[in-house]
Amino acid sequence: MEKINIADILEFTAEKSARKAIFKAGSLDTGLLLYAPGQTTPDHKHSDIDEVFYVISGKGTISINKEEISVKEKDIIFSPAGETHGFHNTSSDNWVVLQIKIDISSKE
Template sequence: MRRIFTKKDSERREAKDGHPRSVHMMVEPATAGSAHLAMGLEAVDPGSRIPVHVHAEAEEVLFVYAGRGRARVGDQEVEVGPETAIFVPKGTPHGFVNTSGGHVHLTWTFAPPGEHEKFRREDLWKHAARATAGDGND
């Protein structure tokens, strides 16, 4: 099993729900043999959002490493920027709005793994070409 992963070699998926964003599947049971978590990257286009949703079976941590936005977790809604971690307990409604003029880049981690498989649902996400320099997803 691999233990070191690069974005350029990861599976890339794009949202089909009218809210432009992309994800890179990085560490997961299928690629790393991880038993207790799955981790990936997400780029939210300027003015776009991660719609409010719930993960019934997993906790999630989002870590913003570039850009600015507004995070909602349960009843809390806060402006966030780089170097901000967002903890989402299992079963808690949450979402994110990109309020900046550029892409927001974040990591997501699910524990236990499983919720990340929703990114492979063909009715919600499509397989996309690998990231290229300057597309906001590199």
């Protein structure tokens, strides 16, 4: 077992958003998405990865297949493989999102 305190890995930069890895094992990959005010990740998709996004703190917008969805602390979103998604911190505070990725390419 491994334990990490999220507060210990929060590092926001003014230049661009960041992803801080937490745990990776087999088909599971977890990390924190860190957005300072105004930062974005452009729309993109993964053909072989299901993702779950859980808002730890702050608020912003997640676009899912071009539809913008406002999210805030304690909201959770599921984005299955092949679905387009992107992120935008629309607030004046930092935004922290837990990302859980599951590689489904090895499923039979």
